[in-house]
Amino acid sequence: MTSSDWKEKIITSLQDAGRRKFLNTAALAGLAGTGLSVGLSSCKKPEPGAAVSGAGKIGATHALGSSNVTYGEFEVPPGQLDQYYTFSSGGHSGEARVYGCPSGRLFKRIPIFNLDCESGWGITNESRAILGARADGSLKYTTGDTHHVHGSYTDGTYDGKYLWTNDKIHSRLARIRLDYMVCDKIIDIPNVQGFHGIFPDKRDPLDPKINHTTRVFCGQEFHVPQPNDGRDENDPKKYYCIFTCVDAESMKVRWQCKVDGNLDLVATSYDGTLAGSNQYNTENGVTYEEMMSAERDACVLFNIARIEAAIQSGRHYTIGDSKVPVVDGTKDANKDPKTALTCYVPVPKNPHGVNATPDGKYFVCSGKLSPTTTVIDLGLVHKWFDGALKDPRDTVVAEPEVGLGPLHTGFDGRGNAYTTLFLDSQIVKWNIDKAIAQFKGDKQVDPILDRIDVHYQPGHGFTSMGETREVDGKFFISGNKFTKDRFLPVGPRHPDQEQLIDISGDKMRLIADHSVDPEPHDSIIVKRDKIRTRQINDLNEHPLAVKDAKDCRVERKGKKVTVHLTSQAPAFGLREFTVRQGDEVTIILTNLDKVEDLTHGLAIPMYDINFVVNPQQTKSVTFKADRPGVNWVYCTNFCHALHLEMRSRMLVEQA
Ligand code: CUK
Ligand code: CUA
Ligand code: CA
Numbered sequence: 056m057t058s059s060d061w062k063e064k065i066i067t068s069l070q071d072a073g074r075r076k077f078l079n080t081a082a083l084a085g086l087a088g089t090g091l092s093v094g095l096s097s098c099k100k101p102e103p104g105a106a107v108s109g110a111g112k113i114g115a116t117h118a119l120g121s122s123n124v125t126y127g128e129f130e131v132p133p134g135q136l137d138q139y140y141t142f143s144s145g146g147h148s149g150e151a152r153v154y155g156c157p158s159g160r161l162f163k164r165i166p167i168f169n170l171d172c173e174s175g176w177g178i179t180n181e182s183r184a185i186l187g188a189r190a191d192g193s194l195k196y197t198t199g200d201t202h203h204v205h206g207s208y209t210d211g212t213y214d215g216k217y218l219w220t221n222d223k224i225h226s227r228l229a230r231i232r233l234d235y236m237v238c239d240k241i242i243d244i245p246n247v248q249g250f251h252g253i254f255p256d257k258r259d260p261l262d263p264k265i266n267h268t269t270r271v272f273c274g275q276e277f278h279v280p281q282p283n284d285g286r287d288e289n290d291p292k293k294y295y296c297i298f299t300c301v302d303a304e305s306m307k308v309r310w311q312c313k314v315d316g317n318l319d320l321v322a323t324s325y326d327g328t329l330a331g332s333n334q335y336n337t338e339n340g341v342t343y344e345e346m347m348s349a350e351r352d353a354c355v356l357f358n359i360a361r362i363e364a365a366i367q368s369g370r371h372y373t374i375g376d377s378k379v380p381v382v383d384g385t386k387d388a389n390k391d392p393k394t395a396l397t398c399y400v401p402v403p404k405n406p407h408g409v410n411a412t413p414d415g416k417y418f419v420c421s422g423k424l425s426p427t428t429t430v431i432d433l434g435l436v437h438k439w440f441d442g443a444l445k446d447p448r449d450t451v452v453a454e455p456e457v458g459l460g461p462l463h464t465g466f467d468g469r470g471n472a473y474t475t476l477f478l479d480s481q482i483v484k485w486n487i488d489k490a491i492a493q494f495k496g497d498k499q500v501d502p503i504l505d506r507i508d509v510h511y512q513p514g515h516g517f518t519s520m521g522e523t524r525e526v527d528g529k530f531f532i533s534g535n536k537f538t539k540d541r542f543l544p545v546g547p548r549h550p551d552q553e554q555l556i557d558i559s560g561d562k563m564r565l566i567a568d569h570s571v572d573p574e575p576h577d578s579i580i581v582k583r584d585k586i587r588t589r590q591i592n593d594l595n596e597h598p599l600a601v602k603d604a605k606d607c608r609v610e611r612k613g614k615k616v617t618v619h620l621t622s623q624a625p626a627f628g629l630r631e632f633t634v635r636q637g638d639e640v641t642i643i644l645t646n647l648d649k650v651e652d653l654t655h656g657l658a659i660p661m662y663d664i665n666f667v668v669n670p671q672q673t674k675s676v677t678f679k680a681d682r683p684g685v686n687w688v689y690c691t692n693f694c695h696a697l698h699l700e701m702r703s704r705m706l707v708e709q710a
Contacts, residue, residue, distance in 0.1 A: 129557070129566050131158040139519055140581045141532065142204045143553075144220055146574030149199030151220055153236060156519065156530060156580050157555055159569030167229045167238045168199020168222045175666020176238075179674040180641070181597075185241050200224045203320070203577040206233075207303065208257040209267040211325050211415075211524035213585045217303070219253055219271050226250040228273055228301055234589045240306045244299050245377040249277030252321035252332055252409075255303060260327040260360045270309065272357075273299040274318030274332045278339060281313070282375030291341050298332065298357060298384065310366050311374075312384040312396060314355055315339075320408050324433050325415035325524065330357045331431070333420050335405040347424060351401040354409055354420045354429070356436050357384065362396050393442040400436070400447045402429045403454075408463040408515075412472070412487065413526040417452070419487075421461035421474060427454045428461050428474055430490060453490035455502045457483045463577075465518035467528030467558055471504065475513035475533060481506050482516060482533055482556065484563060507563040509554050511537040518558065519580040527582075531556040531563070534575050542570050551575060590651045597673035601645040604628040616680075618642045622655040622668060625697035627688065632703065636710035638680045645673040648694075656691030659705060667692050683709040 137155030149169035166176035187195040199222040207217040218231040252274035259265035278294035280287035287293040316337035340346035371380035389395035403425035430453035460478030490502035515534040535552040550570040557564040607628035621628035646668035690701035
């Protein structure tokens with residue numbers, strides 16, 4: 056298909072969707088010309104008199120678009136609990152977030168790659184050890200860009216053990232342990248820039264007894280020379296991308312696989328045999344014009360068992376200083392399907408998003424610059440790897456036209472898919488079997504079942520339990536990138552929005568506008584009974600815990616001073632302690648309170664120290680006492696009627 060054919064197609068879909076003419080004209084201008092500003096300035100204004108937010112008045116009926124929606128049935132009244140957790144990435148805030156679904160209530164922000172003075176993340180020694188320090192003791196990085204959160208699996212569904220998330224900026228993978236909902240590990244992924252897609256495997260392809268996550272796959276979005284040490288800088292044809300496998304438990308990098316083109320998002324099959332990643336830059340372009348020059352890009356599929364056999368047999372190399380074994384998954388090195396490590400399935404054009412259907416049969420790749428989604432049959436992919444299918448394109452079993460700017464797809468477990476349309480500002484519901492029948496040539500069948508407007512420009516969209524075998528088809532959340540008129544204005548930076556859509560019936564119903572901090576990308580909606588958190592820390596898990604108020608003391612070794620301190624409402628274990636100017640002071644604080652939710656904080660004026668300790672938790676900080684004087688060490692967390700009185704004096708003596 057030529058590029059003028061594409062424009063033709065887009066114009067046709069524009070005419071179909073005339074009521075969004077303004078947006079679509081802008082989109083068309085964008086696609087036809089220079090505009091990566093596609094459609095962005097053209098968000099629709101609501102009809103005069105239409106309700107702007109459906110969630111504001113509980114129980115009331117609002118006119119939202121054309122349908123009358125009652126929010127009441129999805130209301131979570133005071134004292135009631137949500138049915139689901141929503142775990143969300145926080146984009147360039149570097150954090151992750153925990154919301155309730157359907158209430159949209161924010162429960163927790165989990166600091167990961169960012170600094171957070173509420174919890175003391177990046178301030179305490181424990182969190183700094185996870186974040187990683189440079190030789191001079193400063194933090195290696197203080198920024199991050201989290202795009203995707205995904206949970207660990209057992210038997211094809213969430214087991215509530217871990218979440219993983221990526222840092223696109225610095226190519227780091229972080230793990231969150233869900234019993235405490237805190238980050239417990241961050242690793243660097245070597246040889247990679249622009250680490251974007253991420254997905255845990257769902258079972259082991261080699262050992263049928265292992266039915267849980269043991270690998271986390273990571274995709275590289277930006278191609279670079281390998282090693283990236285100044286060589287080949289001006290020769291983009293020699294830039295490559297790498298697919299990385301990390302051990303879920305040890306968080307060590309197991310292996311890497313070099314690919315042609317780039318990697319964007321990642322999906323895994325339910326049987327553990329395949330991982331896939333959409334590629335929008337098969338052109339190896341360095342400008343967006345180059346990156347959108349080909350009519351088709353690809354979805355590359357990784358044969359995990361073969362890659363690991365190749366590593367076992369020593370068919371690997373290393374890059375630069377990295378010791379990680381790398382196999383060659385480029386096209387040239389994998390011409391014979393029977394031995395190939397990778398299969399490149401052509402997909403139109405600059406695809407975005409790849410999602411596994413919960414029946415385990417397909418990967419769905421969204422076209423982004425093509426108004427289509429592509430359904431890849433994983434059984435046929437195996438047939439190709441067996442040598443029984445000649446052309447990788449023959450693994451495609453459907454390619455329905457869904458609308459403009461398709462990005463991400465969620466599923467309801469009833470055979471239907473829900474795709475976000477960035478340019479159309481819509482969610483489209485389509486049926487997978489019908490799309491397959493249409494692709495086979497049945498002209499009577501229309502796979503499109505429903506459309507709903509969202510406000511505006513959705514990126515990710517996901518359904519309740521939608522990435523598991525326990526998909527329940529109840530809710531869809533549309534992660535909208537633009538809000539403009541939907542909320543009270545807060546200055547030029549608008550909040551983002553997650554719109555909640557009821558997908559339990561034939562027609563989608565918009566039921567709530569939830570404002571969210573910029574910028575969530577991906578989330579997962581997890582049934583609440585999958586998550587079992589601990590309410591009290593284990594006193595013994597910190598080796599330096601101060602287990603009794605009687606153990607509070609100041610220990611000196613030369614200029615190094617350790618203050619062993621406890622907190623128990625409404626007092627610290629030491630009412631005062633003395634150090635000398637120039638000392639390197641470490642305060643180890645254990646919260647001896649055992650009452651759930653009885654958190655204390657510790658802040659030291661002029662020393663930039665601020666953190667909290669939960670019941671039975673221990674944290675420590677180290678700083679230089681460089682100024683003489685009195686410093687009121689105080690509790691920051693309202694813990695007791697005498698919270699304001701909960702103080703200790705740090706006396707710094709003149710040197
Ligand atoms: S990407 Cu954000 S909308 Cu980084 Cu998951 Cu598609
Ligand atoms: Cu302890 Cu406030
Ligand atoms: Ca491209």
